[in-house]
Amino acid sequence: MAKEITSRSENYSDWYIDIVKRANLADNSAVRGCMVIKPYGFAIWENIRDQLDKMFKETGHVNAYFPLFIPKSFLSKEAQHVAGFAKECAVVTHHRLMNDPDGGGIIVDPDSKLEEELIVRPTSETIIWDTYRTWINSYRDLPLLINQWANVVRWEMRTRLFLRTTEFLWQEGHTAHATKEEAVEETLKILDIYATFAEEYMAMPVIRGIKTANERFAGAEETYCIEALMQDGKALQAGTSHFLGQNFAKAFDVKFLNENNQQEYVWATSWGVSTRLMGGLIMTHSDDDGLVVPPKLAPTQVVIVPIPKPSPVIDEVVHKIMAALKAKGIRVKYDMDMKNRPGFKFAEHEMHGIPVRLAIGERDLANGQVEVARRDTKEKTQQPLEGIEQYIEDLLVEIQANLFNRAKAMRDQYITKVDNFNDFEEVINRDIPGFISAHWDGTTETEEKIKELTKATIRCIPLDAEAEDGSCVLTGKPSQRRVLFAKAY
Amino acid sequence: MAKEITSRSENYSDWYIDIVKRANLADNSAVRGCMVIKPYGFAIWENIRDQLDKMFKETGHVNAYFPLFIPKSFLSKEAQHVAGFAKECAVVTHHRLMNDPDGGGIIVDPDSKLEEELIVRPTSETIIWDTYRTWINSYRDLPLLINQWANVVRWEMRTRLFLRTTEFLWQEGHTAHATKEEAVEETLKILDIYATFAEEYMAMPVIRGIKTANERFAGAEETYCIEALMQDGKALQAGTSHFLGQNFAKAFDVKFLNENNQQEYVWATSWGVSTRLMGGLIMTHSDDDGLVVPPKLAPTQVVIVPIPKPSPVIDEVVHKIMAALKAKGIRVKYDMDMKNRPGFKFAEHEMHGIPVRLAIGERDLANGQVEVARRDTKEKTQQPLEGIEQYIEDLLVEIQANLFNRAKAMRDQYITKVDNFNDFEEVINRDIPGFISAHWDGTTETEEKIKELTKATIRCIPLDAEAEDGSCVLTGKPSQRRVLFAKAY
Ligand SMILES: [Zn+2]
Ligand SMILES: [Zn+2]
Numbered sequence: 001m002a003k004e005i006t007s008r009s010e011n012y013s014d015w016y017i018d019i020v021k022r023a024n025l026a027d028n029s030a031v032r033g034c035m036v037i038k039p040y041g042f043a044i045w046e047n048i049r050d051q052l053d054k055m056f057k058e059t060g061h062v063n064a065y066f067p068l069f070i071p072k073s074f075l076s077k078e079a080q081h082v083a084g085f086a087k088e089c090a091v092v093t094h095h096r097l098m099n100d101p102d103g104g105g106i107i108v109d110p111d112s113k114l115e116e117e118l119i120v121r122p123t124s125e126t127i128i129w130d131t132y133r134t135w136i137n138s139y140r141d142l143p144l145l146i147n148q149w150a151n152v153v154r155w156e157m158r159t160r161l162f163l164r165t166t167e168f169l170w171q172e173g174h175t176a177h178a179t180k181e182e183a184v185e186e187t188l189k190i191l192d193i194y195a196t197f198a199e200e201y202m203a204m205p206v207i208r209g210i211k212t213a214n215e216r217f218a219g220a221e222e223t224y225c226i227e228a229l230m231q232d233g234k235a236l237q238a239g240t241s242h243f244l245g246q247n248f249a250k251a252f253d254v255k256f257l258n259e260n261n262q263q264e265y266v267w268a269t270s271w272g273v274s275t276r277l278m279g280g281l282i283m284t285h286s287d288d289d290g291l292v293v294p295p296k297l298a299p300t301q302v303v304i305v306p307i308p309k310p311s312p313v314i315d316e317v318v319h320k321i322m323a324a325l326k327a328k329g330i331r332v333k334y335d336m337d338m339k340n341r342p343g344f345k346f347a348e349h350e351m352h353g354i355p356v357r358l359a360i361g362e363r364d365l366a367n368g369q370v371e372v373a374r375r376d377t378k379e380k381t382q383q384p385l386e387g388i389e390q391y392i393e394d395l396l397v398e399i400q401a402n403l404f405n406r407a408k409a410m411r412d413q414y415i416t417k418v419d420n421f422n423d424f425e426e427v428i429n430r431d432i433p434g435f436i437s438a439h440w441d442g443t444t445e446t447e448e449k450i451k452e453l454t455k456a457t458i459r460c461i462p463l464d465a466e467a468e469d470g471s472c473v474l475t476g477k478p479s480q481r482r483v484l485f486a487k488a489y
Numbered sequence: 490m491a492k493e494i495t496s497r498s499e500n501y502s503d504w505y506i507d508i509v510k511r512a513n514l515a516d517n518s519a520v521r522g523c524m525v526i527k528p529y530g531f532a533i534w535e536n537i538r539d540q541l542d543k544m545f546k547e548t549g550h551v552n553a554y555f556p557l558f559i560p561k562s563f564l565s566k567e568a569q570h571v572a573g574f575a576k577e578c579a580v581v582t583h584h585r586l587m588n589d590p591d592g593g594g595i596i597v598d599p600d601s602k603l604e605e606e607l608i609v610r611p612t613s614e615t616i617i618w619d620t621y622r623t624w625i626n627s628y629r630d631l632p633l634l635i636n637q638w639a640n641v642v643r644w645e646m647r648t649r650l651f652l653r654t655t656e657f658l659w660q661e662g663h664t665a666h667a668t669k670e671e672a673v674e675e676t677l678k679i680l681d682i683y684a685t686f687a688e689e690y691m692a693m694p695v696i697r698g699i700k701t702a703n704e705r706f707a708g709a710e711e712t713y714c715i716e717a718l719m720q721d722g723k724a725l726q727a728g729t730s731h732f733l734g735q736n737f738a739k740a741f742d743v744k745f746l747n748e749n750n751q752q753e754y755v756w757a758t759s760w761g762v763s764t765r766l767m768g769g770l771i772m773t774h775s776d777d778d779g780l781v782v783p784p785k786l787a788p789t790q791v792v793i794v795p796i797p798k799p800s801p802v803i804d805e806v807v808h809k810i811m812a813a814l815k816a817k818g819i820r821v822k823y824d825m826d827m828k829n830r831p832g833f834k835f836a837e838h839e840m841h842g843i844p845v846r847l848a849i850g851e852r853d854l855a856n857g858q859v860e861v862a863r864r865d866t867k868e869k870t871q872q873p874l875e876g877i878e879q880y881i882e883d884l885l886v887e888i889q890a891n892l893f894n895r896a897k898a899m900r901d902q903y904i905t906k907v908d909n910f911n912d913f914e915e916v917i918n919r920d921i922p923g924f925i926s927a928h929w930d931g932t933t934e935t936e937e938k939i940k941e942l943t944k945a946t947i948r949c950i951p952l953d954a955e956a957e958d959g960s961c962v963l964t965g966k967p968s969q970r971r972v973l974f975a976k977a978y
Contacts, residue, residue, distance in 0.1 A: 039551035
């Protein structure tokens with residue numbers, strides 16, 4: 001029953017890492033900053049991936065696969081991109097190992113030095129647009145709506161499991177269009193998929209917005225994002241969708257013949273979400289007893305624990321319940337482990353965040369009842385065995401909705417309107433700072449000054465921000481709408 | 490209608506590359522030896538992957554994800570493994586790029602040299618067993634049945650799309666067991682999954698066998714394999730399953746407490762198939778008109794072409810047929826393209842290997858008929874519109890079976906028993922050499938001598954090889970069973 005995890009109030013960061021480890025989501029590896037995603041964590045990631053993949057395919061996208069390596073010179077081709085990505089990355093310089101002639105074990109063969117170094121992709125715009133040049137000739141080849149699921153590497157100095165790791169898994173969409181309008185529409189369509197996924201599947205409320213120039217993707221004309229608020233009042237950027245204009249088309253000379261027989265540069269978008277979503281999932285719902293997984297993404301939605309252990313009478317009923325639940329498409333497991341007692345099992349399944357637990361003993365059965373415990377509220381009730389499958393199906397829907405509503409109420413509670421810098425500093429230094437909605441004069445200078453003074457960054461200009469005359473919270477200069485500030489992961 | 494592909498008889502290698510490119514399966518990239526898998530090729534790979542993944546999960550395996558990078562020193566820990574894998578590989582030596590202070594663009598920051606070089610995984614036994622050490626303590630933690638879908642890199646000098654590329658996609662299973670018997674059983678269970686998948690889904694007949702010591706995986710006690718025969722009479726190793734004994738457990742000090750409370754080293758297996766299967770698929774079934782995809786793996790199983798182009802009358806019937814086919818789970822597309830003529834479309838869909846094509850014109854409809862063309866035999870028949878969905882469902886089953894039977898007849902025809910070296914040389918130098926079934930004295934020396942003289946290698950000792958006294962085809966020394974030789978991809 002030992003729940004050896006730190007409580008949130010004690011230390012939120014330690015609590016987070018404890019959850020990741022005790023719920024068997026991920027582990028550190030022997031390679032600095034690279035994580036091992038453990039089977040249970042990966043099963044949740046597979047559910048995230050499969051649902052997103054379905055949504056991409058339903059909107060006409062197809063998957064492909066591009067090389068892991070990018071020639072160093074490619075990074076330099078787009079002026080903004082190079083500034084953003086030619087930094088901390090893994091550089092391949094040689095292609096052979098050999099036995100040290102002096103007996104020092106295995107060494108890098110100096111004769112195998114590459115003519116041009118290869119970079120392990122931090123993102124794939126360059127190698128993909130180099131490929132698109134050969135695929136796109138005419139407007140008939142457009143649009144190109146391609147996604148890839150891949151690993152990428154960014155050499156992070158300070159890492160945290162799922163939230164910031166040197167290697168991570170993600171999807172990156174790269175689309176090519178004949179017109180600006182179509183590309184912008186695609187950018188927004190994807191933002192909508194991301195927001196819908198976050199809210200309906202992860203039960204994580206998000207704000208849709210536009211990044212400031214300063215926070216824009218390196219090489220983009222406009223970066224759209226979804227931003228979520230974690231329980232500790234820090235923001236998490238959960239997905240980004242970039243309108244790239246013709247920047248990459250120009251850098252890689254990708255033109256097409258339009259319907260009027262004229263050469264034009266192609267318009268582009270790119271967009272991605274990553275294993276970082278796992279971090280968002282954990283920090284939106286989990287509690288001091290462990291992980292909480294929304295039913296739609298839970299590898300196991302219902303676990304059945306026999307009280308005190310399996311018996312022929314219990315097993316028979318359990319198998320009927322399981323068949324009825326499976327027929328409804330519900331993912332259910334029977335915990336037949338003979339070694340541990342129910343209390344231990346309860347704690348373990350709570351730690352893993354299984355949405356619903358049934359406890360079934362012979363005495364309950366004699367009364368035609370079972371005990372149903374929900375993970376979100378930890379409420380336990382006795383329910384009639386008769387019709388239990390319908391009760392559970394409804395309960396899973398209710399838990400999914402409750403998790404979203406609870407997270408949204410918390411998020412909404414922590415959006416604070418602030419109109420002067422004293423208040424700004426007071427709010428941002430609270431235990432749970434949340435989002436600050438404030439006026440900003442629109443300059444990068446002010447944005448950076450505020451960050452320097454408070455560690456808060458502009459998370460986004462919300463898409464639904466209403467026009468409102470005001471004055472910048474720092475400089476007092478005029479502003480037409482509020483933006484959202486927060487400390488962020 | 491231009492079918493600008495080389496014929497098989499003209500040049501089999503060129504034909505292969507033409508198919509890969511013209512059927513939109515894959516492309517070369519700007520990075521030497523790394524391929525781009527195009528959307529159509531990737532859709533086939535997704536079908537391969539999803540089916541295998543299902544079979545792994547049905548047999549109790551789970552997915553996880555381990556780091557891309559392996560510390561150089563890890564490769565040296567297992568004596569055989571290092572000899573096999575510390576060779577041609579991508580070596581990461583630095584972690585930062587910077588602007589050349591002398592204005593020479595982006596250069597590698599010399600200050601970012603890693604203390605220990607990282608190798609881009611050529612296979613993951615070492616990093617995984619380093620992790621397993623922390624996961625395994627007692628017999629209760631066993632078995633561990635883990636698989637990962639990943640990219641790997643082996644710095645190949647001569648590459649060919651899908652068959653041998655520097656980067657490729659694969660799955661690698663890595664299991665840990667308490668007993669030798671259980672590990673051997675796992676090795677064979679996976680071999681069985683691979684063989685079943687190859688024959689029932691890819692329609693590619695395979696021979697199950699054991700590799701000779703010389704061809705064994707570096708670090709394995711025994712390597713099992715499935716071997717297929719391509720149309721040009723060369724063999725393709727399509728999957729391998731390794732019994733690793735306690736080699737990696739010893740190298741990475743992975744012990745467990747057994748039921749008698751004693752420390753023991755863990756027993757291991759590893760197994761994998763890769764995007765190389767795409768090459769096998771192509772070279773088993775395709776012809777001079779293009780790709781042939783078995784129905785079970787075809788992204789589109791049925792394409793409907795309106796004759797000569799879409800019309801309200803045709804569209805209405807097509808939509809009824811499509812609904813009926815989709816209700817049966819059949820993947821169907823309507824080619825509504827207005828720009829190209831039917832003949833062009835027919836050739837394109839043949840190039841892409843779509844198993845069944847329906848051609849529907851208003852005149853046919855008036856007669857209550859449609860034209861059905863099957864890709865495997867290129868046979869065309871008129872079929873009644875009434876009940877067409879059942880006809881097509883049966884036809885897809887028939888095509889799947891026909892492809893397998895045709896490939897198996899070809900394969901069986903090209904297994905030649907040979908009892909002296911003159912005959913061996915004659916057979917191996919035929920246009921279509923195929924497998925040679927011959928006696929071998931069991932020594933690596935003879936195996937290598939035969940390879941030197943003929944380019945043929947021992948593909949495997951078939952699992953069903955019967956005991957038979959004979960004498961080695963090269964040395965005349967005694968032998969107890971025949972083995973299979975072939976030239977191989
Ligand atoms: Zn559990
Ligand atoms: Zn086609």
